[in-house]
Amino acid sequence: MKKALLWVAAVLGLGGCASVDVGHYAAEQPVLDLRQYFDGRLDAYGLFQDRAGKVVKRFHVRIDAHWEGDTGILDEHFTYADGSTQRRVWTLQRQPDGSYRGRADDVVGEARGELAGNALRWRYVLALPVDGKVYHVDFDDWMYLIDEQVMLNRSVMSKWGFRLGEVILSFTRSPAERP
Template identity: 60%
Template sequence: MKTLLILLLCCTLAACASSDVDQYAAEQPALSLSDYLNGDLQAWGMFQDRSGKVVKRFHVQMTGQWQGDTGTLDERFTYSDGSTERRVWTLTRQSDGSWQGTADDVEGVATGKVAGNAFHWAYRLRLPVDGRTWVVDLDDRMYLIDDKVMLNRAIMSKWGVTLGSITLNFYKP
């Protein structure tokens, strides 16, 4: 019984610690995904393991195209070790204002919400690691700084255990 109470308390505290995107509703500039993720963009980022060590650095060239409430975001990654990767997202605004997204290496459907200058999005990614494929959870948060810059921080976990974080700086020329 004592163990169950401790587990329940930990889950409750973890839920309180997670940031709800609605708290950014009044923040400016307001983020419009179809405006910001339209045309050519670039991003620079890194993956840090749970100890904070930078494991991978990368550059991303992106092109977004929209037709109504549906957009395609073509991401082309170049990693510091010379390897490359491509992910093509299809993003769709739902009638309630929320967002859904799909990509070939995303398991199921990504779901997200915009409020003010912030976008919170969660999904499961199939990630190749040492010849195997891991399915990891991503808790992804983006913040529009101005009309050219958006910052992104994503926490990667598996079975509720944090594996590391991704920090990304988007730039729209």
């Protein structure tokens, strides 16, 4: 009986680790084209919640984006509620199979992105400075195109499989950049 209970607990525990496949969103509209959405000036507003749900940081991001063929540059300028600033420059590369790879100075290795329908899933490791130390934190980043102007983003941060918190963002294309 104990073995059966342990087996059930193990199966349920592993089931909790499973995640939705990006292909689930293949029929969702509007279809997300990264080269079209991330082109020109965008703004994003977001927050970070710790694992208990407490809002720890709020921020605004100004993004200047452009593409040359299948290579895109996203120049992100963060301003936090406490007045501190940060800059991250992503270089994105569209792959022959339609997926994306991305690099930035604080990304460890390469980010990998899969697209289907209105959704993009990014997975990467970020070198995150906290109190004078740098931690390598896993990001599971989901973006959903709502309409031609708005995209929502939810990122789960974890370390060694333990959830640390979430980042929630709302992207908007600047009025001059809207189709």
